[in-house]
Amino acid sequence: MKLDNMVNSLFLAAFSFVLAILVVGLFLASYKKEPATQVLAKKTDKACTSIQDGTLLTSEGQVITTGYDEWGYNYQAHMFNGYYCDAYRDAAWCQPYKDDRLAMKWNDAWLSNKDCDGDELLDRHYGFDSYIGSGAWLTNHMSGEYEQEGEGCSWNYFVKVVAVPATATLLDGVWYAADGEEIGPSIWGEFAVLQEIVNDSCSSEHGVQYLSPVGPGFGKF
Numbered sequence: 001m002k003l004d005n006m007v008n009s010l011f012l013a014a015f016s017f018v019l020a021i022l023v024v025g026l027f028l029a030s031y032k033k034e035p036a037t038q039v040l041a042k043k044t045d046k047a048c049t050s051i052q053d054g055t056l057l058t059s060e061g062q063v064i065t066t067g068y069d070e071w072g073y074n075y076q077a078h079m080f081n082g083y084y085c086d087a088y089r090d091a092a093w094c095q096p097y098k099d100d101r102l103a104m105k106w107n108d109a110w111l112s113n114k115d116c117d118g119d120e121l122l123d124r125h126y127g128f129d130s131y132i133g134s135g136a137w138l139t140n141h142m143s144g145e146y147e148q149e150g151e152g153c154s155w156n157y158f159v160k161v162v163a164v165p166a167t168a169t170l171l172d173g174v175w176y177a178a179d180g181e182e183i184g185p186s187i188w189g190e191f192a193v194l195q196e197i198v199n200d201s202c203s204s205e206h207g208v209q210y211l212s213p214v215g216p217g218f219g220k221f
Helices: 003-023 084-088 092-097
Strands: 079-083 101-106 137-148 151-163 169-171 174-176 182-187 191-200 206-211
Touching: 079 084, 084 092, 084 101, 151 182
Parallel strands: none
Antiparallel strands: 079 101, 101 137, 137 151, 151 191, 169 174, 174 182, 182 191, 191 206
16 A cells, blocks of 8 residues: 555544444444434433443443443443454454554543433433534544555554534634634534644654644633
8 A cells, every 4th residue: 555545544544433433323332312402401410320320221232331341432431442443343344444443532521421311321412402512522542553665664643523612613614713713624513623643653744733723622612
């Protein structure tokens, strides 16, 4: 594979992974139906069901437990650590990337570790009709190795994604804050990229490839 094609493939794989998670319902093991059109009233934690209660289920009907499951998801801790294909239950289509590692972290708005609306599934953007304005965020860190002209090469890719605020404006594929400051490139309609970092030992790709003018920190929106 030519180097340019390799770099392009890595970018495509990283973005395709996060996009596919959102499209199929935000992590296959805990897909949640679309929320009601009316904003839900926030319940107290006491009224919510937690993973420790032992009654929350995956979309496959399996009980969610604390700690890491067999695929690498730790829903209680809001993280995933494993191989790329583990995130897809070792699906056939992702086998070309089966040796690549993946680490994800997310906050409660992206995917909660509680059920507060009573459907026995983990909540996402609870209290909001969509991710917009919810403050949800996700980090995605991929890494792997490949060979080029007999030389072993290593690469890693890191991206920060955040739900845009309700006051944001989309213009030419880029989200802007109410004051006109650029948030970042649009992704999946409701999100913006805050930061991208690429490092490849066999290419000139090193360091920050994109950094939002509002900064890479979470909690601004």
